[in-house]
Each structure stands twice: as structure tokens, then as C-alpha cells.
Amino acid sequence: MHRALDRDSDVAGVLITSPTPYGTCADVSEIARLCHDRGLPLLVDEAWGAHLPFHERLPTWAMDAGADLCVVSVHKMGAGLEQGSVFHQQGDLVDPTFLAACADMLSTTSPNVLLWAAIDGWRRQMVEHGHEVLDAALQVADDVRERIAKIDGLTALRDELIGPEASHELDELKVLVDVSGLGISGYQAADWLRAHRAVDVGLSDHRRIEAQLSLADDPGTSDVLLDALTGLARSAGELPAPRSVELPSPEALDTEAVMLPRDAFFASVEDVPLYAAVGRICAEQVTPYPPGIPALLPGERITGEVVEYLATGVAAGMVLPDPADPQLGTVRVVA
Ligand SMILES: Cc1ncc(COP(=O)(O)O)c(C=O)c1O
Structure with missing residues (x-):
């Protein structure tokens, strides 16, 4: 982590996912310390962590670990109604007024009372019986x-x-x-x-x-x-013998970002056969579920290893909900 932070002087903040959908967790306290030593905010995608604050055998809650912001899906481990996500914020590295303005831009003007009641009911159940x-x-x-x-x-x-x-x-x-x-x-x-x-x-x-x-x-x-x-x-x-999946190394998944995601997404694009996309700049998000973490994002240079992983993965049963062609016969690239 500190090598990644030292590599790029433009880093504005750090976003991590913890727990992952597998339940594995980062050392959030140590990552928060590394971020705060540099005056950077730490944002945690804690979608799978609604229950964490309420039992000592569960991993450390991002707020207790010193994160500045975490986003939590109450509908996952909190067993709430779908779409019941909340965020927690602390410290002064993230401006709460600006955060509220961002949330306002993305949220509906017609909040669902059932959702809010379910979030509040869950909160109460956790406090009393969690x-x-x-x-x-x-x-x-x-x-x-x-x-x-x-x-x-x-x-x-x-x-x-x-x-x-x-x-x-x-x-x-x-x-x-x-x-x-x-x-x-x-x-x-x-x-x-x-x-x-x-x-x-x-x-x-x-x-x-x-x-x-x-x-x-x-x-x-x-x-x-x-x-x-x-x-x-x-x-x-x-059952028939399983198809094998060509798993890339963690380094191979760290593809080079050559355009801003926004610029690639809104660029003029074309759909090309998967293997012809090697070397091209991706214009869509390609996320294998699990783990639900993108293998490709708009703006990233597509590599042969990632293509091999995705092609063998889809053939073996991997689910790719994001791309224009979920079977990945073609992939959307910058024209
Ligand atoms: C790690 C992670 N973050 C975020 C999300 C999306 O959260 P939400 O359902 O609140 O939109 C998911 C959904 O599966 C997830 O697994």
C-alpha cells in the first residue's frame, strides 16, 4: 500500500473494499494510518459489513479502524430491505456538507419510507439484541x-x-x-x-x-x-469434468489506466471480438461475480492475460453482468 501511495503524487484518497464478498478483510487500521500520515482520506466499501460493530468475533468495523467514510449495505449482512445502504463519516478529511451534496445529486427526491423504517428497525434490533x-x-x-x-x-x-x-x-x-x-x-x-x-x-x-x-x-x-x-x-x-479457468496473477489484474474512466466511457466506442481487443482501451466495466470487483474498467489497456481469464471464466460459468455482451463474444473499446 505505501509503495502504491509513494508511486503517484496525485493520489487524492484511497478506496478499498473490506470485507470482500468472501468475508476476507484488509488491515483497515494500518491502511488508515498510512493514509492519515499523508493527509489522505480512507474510504471503505463496507457493503458486506453491516453487522460488524455488534460482535467482537466479527472483523473490525471501518469506523473503529479509523476510516473517514464507509458505505454499508444494510440489505446484505443486516438482512434489511434491498437498496437500504447507508454511509458513516467521521473526522475532517471528508467535508460532510460536500458529501451531503454528492449524495443529494445521486439520490431520489422520493425516499421510500419502508426502506427507512427497515434501516431504523435494524439499527434498533442491533442495539438491543445484536x-x-x-x-x-x-x-x-x-x-x-x-x-x-x-x-x-x-x-x-x-x-x-x-x-x-x-x-x-x-x-x-x-x-x-x-x-x-x-x-x-x-x-x-x-x-x-x-x-x-x-x-x-x-x-x-x-x-x-x-x-x-x-x-x-x-x-x-x-x-x-x-x-x-x-x-x-x-x-x-x-457431473461432467469442470472447464479450467486461467487465473491471472494479482499483478496482471493491475492493468494500466491510459485514459480517465469518464473520457473512455463517453468516447466514441466500438464492439470488437474479445481476442481482437488485446492492446485496445476498454470503454466498459467488466466485473466477474464473484468477487464483484472489476477486472477491467473504462480507460484501462486490455491485456492478453485478462482476456484469457475472462474467456475461460465465462466458458466455465463465471457471471459478467456489466458488459454490453455478457457472454463477452465482443468487448466495447474506444474507437
Ligand atoms: C463489495 C460490494 N460493494 C458494493 C456493492 C453494491 O452495494 P449496493 O447493493 O448497496 O448497491 C456490492 C454488491 O454486491 C458489493 O459486493
């Missing part, structure tokens, strides 16, 4: 992990996610399960669970699925999950 209900949910998560460990071919990940090259803290309500021991991909596992057991997982990728537990779960719902996973393990042998 610790107790999250404690129960965390115990369900512990039990789910123990029971998954007994299913051949499945590994519930935890310790391997925490470490210097991995996550600083982990949200244990996100039970990430490696299914590669069954000889199938996470995409195939998610499809099977939906089709055969009506169980929707929080996310799936080339080798994992993630069971998203929340304060709404109890031993009854975890039994449904475990039963479905047991069925998956039994049926996995009947």
Missing part, C-alpha cells in the same frame, strides 16, 4: 464448519484465509467451502444445489461456494444446507 443474535449465528457457523469437515471431498476454509498474504480478519458467517475435492467447480456445485435442493449459495467460483449465514439462520436452516451438501457430494461423480 450481540445475542449474532452470537447465535456464529455458533451455527461453527457447527456448520465442523459438519462440513466430515463430508468427503468438501473443505470448509478458515485458517488458510488468514495470514500476511491473505486476509487480516475474517467474517466467519461466510462459510467458504472448497469443492475441488469432489472433482467439480464451484459454478457446477451452485447450479446443482439450486436445481436439486432449491438452495442458493452466496457465491460460487472456479473451486468454491460460499454459504452465507446470517442472524436469520438457526439449526433448522443449517440442517437444510448440510443435507444439500451431503447430496452434492454423493452426486458430484455424475
Whole structure:
């Protein structure tokens, strides 16, 4: 992080995503310290962290870690109504009046009272009973992990996610399960669970699925999950061999930004076949879900490695909701 900050004297602030949709978390306190040493504000996309302030076993809340601003989706881990996002602000590096003006520009003049009531109801429930209900949910998560460990071919990940090259803290309500021991991909596992057991997982990728537990779960719902996973393990042998995904290195995903995103997005554009786009400047956002973090943004130079990753990913079942052609037969580039 400090190398990235030292590299560019024009940095105006830092935006990070923590927790990620996998529940892995950055060392937000240390990043806040590095930012504040340089007088820069730290903004945290804490979409997955609505519950963090209310239980000590959960990762540190961005505000407690010293961030200047965090944006939280109450409808994710807070189990609120969809679109119930809020932001928290502290300190004087972000001007609250300017922030309110920005929010005003983006928000509707007709706020939905149900949404506001749901946010307020959640706030009250957390203040009064948050610790107790999250404690129960965390115990369900512990039990789910123990029971998954007994299913051949499945590994519930935890310790391997925490470490210097991995996550600083982990949200244990996100039970990430490696299914590669069954000889199938996470995409195939998610499809099977939906089709055969009506169980929707929080996310799936080339080798994992993630069971998203929340304060709404109890031993009854975890039994449904475990039963479905047991069925998956039994049926996995009947599924076809998974397509492999060419994963790029983290450095290869750090593509060069050669135009401002705004300029590329509003430029004259054309749609070209995916492999012909190598070397061209991307004019759209291409975001694999998961992790929900763009592999390409408008203004970035498209590389062969990223194209290979996206092409093999889509063939294996990766979801790309953003691009004009979600199957990525073509990609939109600056003309
Ligand atoms: C990391 C992250 N940030 C932001 C969002 C979007 O948040 P919202 O649903 O409040 O628009 C998502 C949605 O999945 C997300 O995963």
C-alpha cells in the first residue's frame, strides 16, 4: 500500500473494499494510518459489513479502524430491505456538507419510507439484541464448519484465509467451502444445489461456494444446507469434468489506466471480438461475480492475460453482468 501511495503524487484518497464478498478483510487500521500520515482520506466499501460493530468475533468495523467514510449495505449482512445502504463519516478529511451534496445529486427526491423504517428497525434490533443474535449465528457457523469437515471431498476454509498474504480478519458467517475435492467447480456445485435442493449459495467460483449465514439462520436452516451438501457430494461423480479457468496473477489484474474512466466511457466506442481487443482501451466495466470487483474498467489497456481469464471464466460459468455482451463474444473499446 505505501509503495502504491509513494508511486503517484496525485493520489487524492484511497478506496478499498473490506470485507470482500468472501468475508476476507484488509488491515483497515494500518491502511488508515498510512493514509492519515499523508493527509489522505480512507474510504471503505463496507457493503458486506453491516453487522460488524455488534460482535467482537466479527472483523473490525471501518469506523473503529479509523476510516473517514464507509458505505454499508444494510440489505446484505443486516438482512434489511434491498437498496437500504447507508454511509458513516467521521473526522475532517471528508467535508460532510460536500458529501451531503454528492449524495443529494445521486439520490431520489422520493425516499421510500419502508426502506427507512427497515434501516431504523435494524439499527434498533442491533442495539438491543445484536450481540445475542449474532452470537447465535456464529455458533451455527461453527457447527456448520465442523459438519462440513466430515463430508468427503468438501473443505470448509478458515485458517488458510488468514495470514500476511491473505486476509487480516475474517467474517466467519461466510462459510467458504472448497469443492475441488469432489472433482467439480464451484459454478457446477451452485447450479446443482439450486436445481436439486432449491438452495442458493452466496457465491460460487472456479473451486468454491460460499454459504452465507446470517442472524436469520438457526439449526433448522443449517440442517437444510448440510443435507444439500451431503447430496452434492454423493452426486458430484455424475457431473461432467469442470472447464479450467486461467487465473491471472494479482499483478496482471493491475492493468494500466491510459485514459480517465469518464473520457473512455463517453468516447466514441466500438464492439470488437474479445481476442481482437488485446492492446485496445476498454470503454466498459467488466466485473466477474464473484468477487464483484472489476477486472477491467473504462480507460484501462486490455491485456492478453485478462482476456484469457475472462474467456475461460465465462466458458466455465463465471457471471459478467456489466458488459454490453455478457457472454463477452465482443468487448466495447474506444474507437
Ligand atoms: C463489495 C460490494 N460493494 C458494493 C456493492 C453494491 O452495494 P449496493 O447493493 O448497496 O448497491 C456490492 C454488491 O454486491 C458489493 O459486493
